[in-house]
Amino acid sequence: MKHIVVLTGAGISAESGIKTFRDDDGLWQNHRFEELATPEAWASNPQLVLDFYNARRKQLLECQPNAAHLALVDLENYFQVQIITQNVDDLHERAGSKNVLHLHGELRKVRSTNYPELIYELEGWELKLGDQCEKGAQLRPHIVWFGEMVKNIEPAIQLVEKADYLVVIGTSLMVYPAAGLINYAPKNCPITLIDPKTKLAEQGPGLRIIASNAADGVPKYVQELIQHQK
Numbered sequence: 576m577k578h579i580v581v582l583t584g585a586g587i588s589a590e591s592g593i594k595t596f597r598d599d600d601g602l603w604q605n606h607r608f609e610e611l612a613t614p615e616a617w618a619s620n621p622q623l624v625l626d627f628y629n630a631r632r633k634q635l636l637e638c639q640p641n642a643a644h645l646a647l648v649d650l651e652n653y654f655q656v657q658i659i660t661q662n663v664d665d666l667h668e669r670a671g672s673k674n675v676l677h678l679h680g681e682l683r684k685v686r687s688t689n690y691p692e693l694i695y696e697l698e699g700w701e702l703k704l705g706d707q708c709e710k711g712a713q714l715r716p717h718i719v720w721f722g723e724m725v726k727n728i729e730p731a732i733q734l735v736e737k738a739d740y741l742v743v744i745g746t747s748l749m750v751y752p753a754a755g756l757i758n759y760a761p762k763n764c765p766i767t768l769i770d771p772k773t774k775l776a777e778q779g780p781g782l783r784i785i786a787s788n789a790a791d792g793v794p795k796y797v798q799e800l801i802q803h804q805k
Contacts, residue, residue, distance in 0.1 A: 576655045579800075580738040581647060582756055583660045583667070586745020586770055587789040591638045591666055612720045621713070625702055628716045632682050632700040640670035643744065643789035646797040648672055653804045654740075659731045661746060661753050663718055676734065678727050678753055684717035728752045735759040742796070743768045745789045769793055 585593075610616055611627045648671040650656050658667050658675045663682040667675045687693040687708035694717055695708070706714045719725055731753075735741060741760045747770070748754040760766055769785045769792040785792045 576653075577739040577804075578737055579650065579654045579656050579740045579742060580735050580760075581656065581658045581742045581744060582735075582746065582753070583658060583662060583744045584746025584750075584753075584770075585662060586772075587641075587643050587793075588638075588662050588664050588666055589745070590643065590788060590790045591641045591664075593635065593638055593662075593664055593666075609721055612718065613722055614720055615722075617715060617720070621715075622704060624716070625704065628682065628718070629701050632697070632702075635664050635682055636700055638664070638666065640666045641790045643793035644670035644672070646794040650797050650800065653801050657734050659734060659753075659756065661750065676727055676731055678719070678725055678731060680716070680718035682716070682718065685714040686717045687712045688715050725752055728756075731756055732759050736761065738764050740764065740800070741766045743770070744793060745770055747772065767796065769796060 606623070606627075611624055617624050644666050647656065647658065647667070651673060656672070656674060658672050659678065660667060660675060661678050663677065663680050665681065665683050683697055685695050685697045685702055685706075687710065689712035690708060690710055693708045693710070695714070702714060702716065704713065708714055735756050736759050738760055741757060741764055743757065743766065746753070748757070748768075757766060763781070765781055765783065767783045767785065769787060769789060771786055771788050785796060787795075
């Protein structure tokens with residue numbers, strides 16, 4: 576069974592009603608997103624950071640997977656599918672995808688500030704000051720903030736290196752280190768980009784660009800792959 580690696584970004588979740596990473600109104604209560612997603616922000620104003628992530632988590636619980644998420648699940652009947660996502664939502668999992676690697680953390684999980692190996696599923700949407708791990712340390716969002724290491728980038732590289740097909744969906748390929756993952760695809764691995772605003776202007780050998788939104792483009796591409804496989 577051939578191995579398909581799928582790299583997803585904010586564009587696939589935007590069609591489920593989740594505001595994109597860069598388009599979160601640009602401002603949130605007069606703060607830039609970057610100012611809310613750093614260790615320094617957490618140290619100086621943890622309540623503001625909690626309020627921001629609580630609002631995002633509450634919104635996520637009101638959203639559902641879209642046609643693109645569901646189409647990727649169908650692909651598992653014909654291929655070995657591994658999803659690498661830059662998104663912190665759980666829409667891939669809720670759609671039914673079995674193999675999902677999160678590069679930037681998971682919104683519905685929290686972890687200990689002092690013992691980062693202690694990670695918990697959060698019931699509901701609200702994390703409060705005073706919510707502690709079993710060792711008495713404050714819990715924080717299980718998110719990779721600016722200035723923190725993307726620990727899952729090495730496992731992601733290893734997955735891409737073994738791909739028979741690489742599919743990139745809903746990402747500008749402008750945010751590193753995730754954007755560099757396509758450079759690790761095997762020499763003869765076909766690469767397909769599905770995004771209406773891709774910055775890669777030219778199609779070259781082994782590279783195909785589908786200028787479409789995810790909910791339209793992904794199901795069509797998945798059916799094409801399945802028909803080719805039969």
